[in-house]
Amino acid sequence: MSRVFEHPNMIDFCCPLCGTDEDKPVILVPITGTRDGGNCEAVQVHHQCLLDSIAYYRDIDTFLCPGIKRRRG
Numbered sequence: 001m002s003r004v005f006e007h008p009n010m011i012d013f014c015c016p017l018c019g020t021d022e023d024k025p026v027i028l029v030p031i032t033g034t035r036d037g038g039n040c041e042a043v044q045v046h047h048q049c050l051l052d053s054i055a056y057y058r059d060i061d062t063f064l065c066p067g068i069k070r071r072r073g
Helices: 047-053
Strands: 026-030 042-046 055-057 062-064
Touching: 026 047, 042 047
Parallel strands: none
Antiparallel strands: 026 042, 055 062
């Protein structure tokens, strides 16, 4: 179950979707390939950025983030 945090951990924080370090609610998104039992690494993402970027594709029965470009630090 995901949890929304009211403030990001501001140390080196930059939302990978909008590219800002604004102090807005965030959610932790698991990083693929880092799962170890019940633990994994995660990246902080502004909650609203994630909601604004996700879309459901009925024909392939999956959720995707169309148009999101990878940001490099």
